[in-house]
Amino acid sequence: MEVPDRSRKSGTIDLDDGEERDMAAERSRPRTTIDSTVLETIRRRSVTTRVEIARELGVTPATVTNAVKRLMAAGLVIEAGHARSTGGKRASLLRINDEARWALGCTIEPARLSLAAVDTTGALRSRSVLPLPLGREPATIVETLRQGLDLMSARDSLSSATGIGFAMPSTLPAELRTALTATTAELGIPALETDEATCAALGSFWSGEQPEQGLTATVHANSHLAIALLQDGAPIQHAAEAASVLDHVCIDPNGHLCDCGMAGCLNLYAAGSALVEQARHTGLAADLDVNGIEESVNADAVLIALTATRGDDRAEQIIDRAARALMQAVWPVVAGLGVDTVVLTGTWIQAAPAPFSRAATQYARDYGKGLGRPVTVKVSEVQPHPCAVGAAVLALKSFLSTTGD
Ligand SMILES: [Zn+2]
Incomplete structure (x- = not known):
């Protein structure tokens, strides 16, 4: 894949008015938001350069360079060769380090509990679907979640998961929500929850169909x-x-x-x-x-x-x-x-x-x-449906937006 190097042009053209705009933006936005935005841009473009990111976000190349430095130090972004030269120094290509981190998503349907693991690019790594027995006592659902996590840990050690997102049906009692998040907290996995439709939307978006x-x-x-x-x-x-x-x-x-x-x-x-x-x-x-x-x-x-x-x-x-x-x-x-x-x-x-x-x-x-x-x-x-993927993406985004703290 060839990415044209436009660094020399935009590096000078955008700088004058961009610098001021950028400094104002930098003051109003916490550094972690910039890191997260840069990371999201790299993910979306698959392979890109610092200059392309700067141009897309309307910030200076220096801001992007600093954000990329922090993201590389965190192991989230890696360099992947060089862009084709258009004369002068060739720009480094950046991509997401998809092996670096992963997150879990969990959905609860009337008769089954699904878990999905996604990497930093939002791609599905693994998933497991467990039947939820009749009656669905809170203790049973919590036990099913434990079994599911056991299955997932066979592939990846749970301690390397950045978090778990729950796509909670609004019918789920508050005590059960608390019990589910407490179960993952015991395992050292930070949990967050949101409604199913939002998870479905995120899963669909990150899978590239929106x-x-x-x-x-x-x-x-x-x-x-x-x-x-x-x-x-x-x-x-x-x-x-x-x-x-x-x-x-x-x-x-x-x-x-x-x-x-x-x-x-x-x-x-x-x-x-x-x-x-x-x-x-x-x-x-x-x-x-x-x-x-x-x-x-x-x-x-x-x-x-x-x-x-x-x-x-x-x-x-x-x-x-x-x-x-x-x-x-x-x-x-x-x-x-x-x-x-x-x-x-x-x-x-x-x-x-x-x-x-x-x-x-x-x-x-x-x-x-x-x-x-x-x-x-x-x-x-997105099969069987994008909810679990979206819940995992939610956990991933939450982790990424706090990277660098
Ligand atoms: Zn009605």
Whole structure:
């Protein structure tokens, strides 16, 4: 791979006005933020030079050089040869030292607990999926986490993990959250947690399937239907965790009554239980032997989704209805905030990428006309879904932003 060396030009051109701008930026930003931003830029560009980074971030080459010095001392960045010479000294190429550090991500679904390990580039190193036994007593979930960590430690010593991110379902009791993070703390692994949709969005972004710039919406289906927004790859924080849940957004005021007391809520159309309920009406549930009880509802929904990909009309209609309902629920956000990309994530959505994508894209095409701009819709390809990867990325970012303290 050839990276043109433009160091001689930009090194002098940008300096005059850049220096002042840069000094102001340096005063207002803690040094660790600059390190983290430089690291993120190197990761995104795979291989790059100090000058290219300086130009992209709008800071002086000296600032980048100092940040790179600290990142190299921490073992996070290494030099990888030289750029092609355009006359004069050739610039060193920089890349992430992907062997240096790694982080863990954990997701908890109705019937399984997943762990993923990612390296500093955000690439998946290993993962393990454990069944969560029926009943799911807090002690059982904690024990399952211990077993999962044991499995992961067979490949990498846990003491070298920088941290663990938990993609916590909002239904998880506070005591259980505390017990889970205490378990990892005992092992010396710092823990942090956030909602599943934000983790899914980060996992999808770091896997390269979302644009680097702009506002993107990630829809995540698990115990809840939720949405997370990223601006240029960074999560937009909401005031309360529950604010991202779309379960009770009204799709049809004349629809069936929901448990919440209102009619036509999204979860009656697009939740895993809704897919099973629809399958009951057409006889598909009996054919597939699915019953939609809490422990199996995700697996049941996956089965229905897979059946849709095999061309079963009944299953296709269920998926079409769910995809359109999801799009209807997020559309006010897309239209009102200027979202240009919508990524659909979650096990059963990703089990039927073609039918989901077809229906959602058609919706965006129909209603995009009114917006006067195109909206891209895609189904995530990060398997089994990007949540655990995103949770690990979260732990990694937290570690990286404190490097150099
Ligand atoms: Zn409701």
